[in-house]
Amino acid sequence: MSNRELPLTDVTSPACEVTPMARQPVTAQTAADLAAVFKALSDPVRLRLLSVVAGHTGQQACVCDVSEGFDVSQPTISHHLKVLREAGLLSSERRGSWVYYRVEPAALHQLSRFLDVMLPEALAR
Template sequence: MTDPACAATPQARPPLTAVEAVELAGMFKALSDPVRLRVLSAVATRAGGEACVCEVSEGIDVTQPTISHHLKVLREAGLLTSERRASWVYYRVVPETLHRLSELLAAEAGLAVTG
């Protein structure tokens, strides 16, 4: 129940649903690790937003199994896709997912995202 002394402020847009919040929280959780942020950046900054697994760990001081674990978490969160080509796996950012996160953050800040 709302306190009668509290003036109701009209909604500018509907709040997140429980389902949306769970889905988005999973994406943000995947991004909450500094190594995963660097791994995502390593993929996203390559031409075409794609990198071979052999390129992803350059400059990141963790073991290859740890890189593989972080790639799996990012893939399961919908931030990356992967494709096997011969003996190598290539990872690609999912622009729609990153755009969705950008739109949410921009909306919460009262800004607009273009593109």
């Protein structure tokens, strides 16, 4: 008999209790979507860029306004803004020769809802 064919035995241990689920876990698609957002936010420059855009009136800013204060080149800033846009955290609009970036509230709301559900329980432990 191979290892795959061994019958499972019912082993109970006082340290391992089966507890009922309090809520359904996220779906595979939601997990993939959220992972892309977390991956985009995992870079300190991108996190700061999102914060800078969100800090402007109307949560939108010209690329020329968000570039100040970073020790990276303009092409690197543009790359990071593209990553945030592809993750759905920002949208962009060309106005003349400038590109304006706007925070996408729906993406932040989804992220906030996920963290609101997950963090209170984790922090209570």
